[in-house]
Amino acid sequence: MNRIRVKRLLKKEKQPALFGGKYRFSPYMACGHQCTYCDGRYEKYHVEGDFDRDIVVRENAPELLEQELPRLREHGPVCISSGISDPYQPAEKHLEITRQCAEILSRFDHPTIIHTKSSLVLRDIDYWEKVHRKSAFTLMISLTMTDDGIRDRLEPGASPVEDRLKAIGEFRRRGMNAGILAMPFIPFLTDSTRQIGEFLAALNSVGAQFAIPGLLTLKKGRQKDYFLKELGKMYPHLSMKMSDLYSNEDYYGNPPSGILNSFYRTVEALWSENRMSDLVPHSVYQGQFSLYDEISILLRDMKTLYRKRGINISKLKIASQKYTLWLDKRRTYYARRRNLSYSALEEEIRILALSGELERIINNRKLSEFLCRVINGEVLNYRTLKLK
Ligand code: SF4
Helix, strand or coil: CEEECCCCCCEEEEEEECCCEEEEECCEECCCCCCCCCHHHCHHHCCCCCCCCCCEEECCHHHHHHHHHHHCCCCCCEEECECCECCCCCCHHHHCHHHHHHHHHCCCCCCEEEEECCHHHHHHHHHHHHHHHHCCEEEEEECCCCCHHHHHHHCCCCCCHHHHHHHHHHHHHCCCEEEEEEEEECCCCCCCHHHHHHHHHHHHHCCCCCEEEEECCCCCCHHHHHHHHHHHHHCHHHHHHHHHHCCCCCCCCCCCHHHHHHHHHHHHHHHHHCCCCCCCCHHHHCCCCCHHHHHHHHHHHHHHHHHHCCCCCHHHHHHHHHHHHHHHHHHHHHHHCCCCCCHHHHHHHHHHHHHCHHHHHHCCHHHHHHHHHHHCCCCEECCCCEEC
16 A cells, blocks of 8 residues: 655546536545456556555545635536546545545535445445535446346455445435446446346336446556456456457457447447436536536537437537537636636526527527526426426
8 A cells, every 4th residue: 555645636627527527536546446347457547556456545635625625616516536446445444535535525515426336435424415415415336237246256346236236225315316337338248138127127226316338448458458367267268259359459448339339229228118317317417517517518418318319419519519619718718817706607607598698609599598498497307308
C-alpha cells in the first residue's frame, strides 16, 4: 500500500452525465477487487506495480474535499469513482477514507454518485441518506450476472451477487436512487439470452431504476494478456475462442462491429421485454445538474432514444448543435468573470424560454416549446417519449 498526498482532488467532467457526474474524484488507485477483466491494468492508465495489491491511497482526499466543495462554482453531482479503482474496495474497510468523504458530503448540498462492486457501501448508508435528503444520492452498482460461481472466478475480491442486489434493494427501500452498471458482459460466459433475462429479472426484483449495458473490451497489452491468461486457467475451453474474438486489436478494445451490434440488438430486445431502462432516466437526474446541463444531457439522450426507434433525428441534431454552441459561448463568458454566479446562467435560460428567444437560438419551434415545458419542471418518460 502506498499512501500519497495530492494537491487537488475534484476534476470537472467535460461532458456532464449522471454516469460520471459533474465533478469526479477517487480516494484510491488500483483495486483489491481483482477483477480479471479490469482495464485499469491498461498501460496508458499508468497504474504501476501489482494492480490487485499495490493500492495507492490518497490519504488527504477528505481534507481536500472539505476545502474544494465550497469553492465549486457550478452545481452538479460529485461522482466518487474511477475506471481504475473502487471507493469501497477491501482497503476501505479499515482505512475509511470514503467514509470520511461521505460524512463531509452529508454536510453540503451536492448530489453524489457512487460506483462500486461492494456491499460495503451499506456501512455508510446513513450518510448517503442525509445527502439524499438535502439534494440527491445515486448508487450505481456494477454487476452483470446472477451466477455467483462465475462471479467468484471473474471478480474474486468483490461482493457476492446476492449482497450487491441487497444493497440496491436497501438503497431503494430508503428512497434513494439506485441502478446498475451492467458491464462488462463476457462473451461465451455471461452473455446468453437466458443469463441476461435472469439477471434483468433479479434487478427488477430489487427495484433497480436502470441498467447501463456494455460488452467486454480488451485493450492490447497488459489488460488483454492478463485476462486471457486467467481465463485460460479457469475456462481452458474458452481461451482460443476469446483470443480469436478479440484478435482485431481495436484501439478501444472492442470486438468486431458485427459482434458488438449483435450484442446490442440482444440487449435492446431483452431490456425492452423486461421494461428496464438502458439510460439513467430523466426522472432520476432531473434537478441534480444546473438547468443548462440538464438540457444538454436530455438532448443527448433524446438523440439516442429517437435513433433507436428509427425516428429521423436530423433536425434534432442541428438544434442540439446550436444549443451546444450557444452554451459553450456563455460558459466561456461566465468562466472568465469569477464575480458572476452560474445561477445567473440558469436564469438566462428561463428568460430566453419565456421570451421566445430560445426558439431563435436553436431555430426549432417544436423543440423550443418542448424545452420550455422541461424548464417548467416536466419530465420526459424515456419509454413513452412523453412529457409529464
Ligand atoms: S472493481 Fe472496478 S476497478 Fe476494481 S478491479 Fe473490478 S473492474 Fe477494476
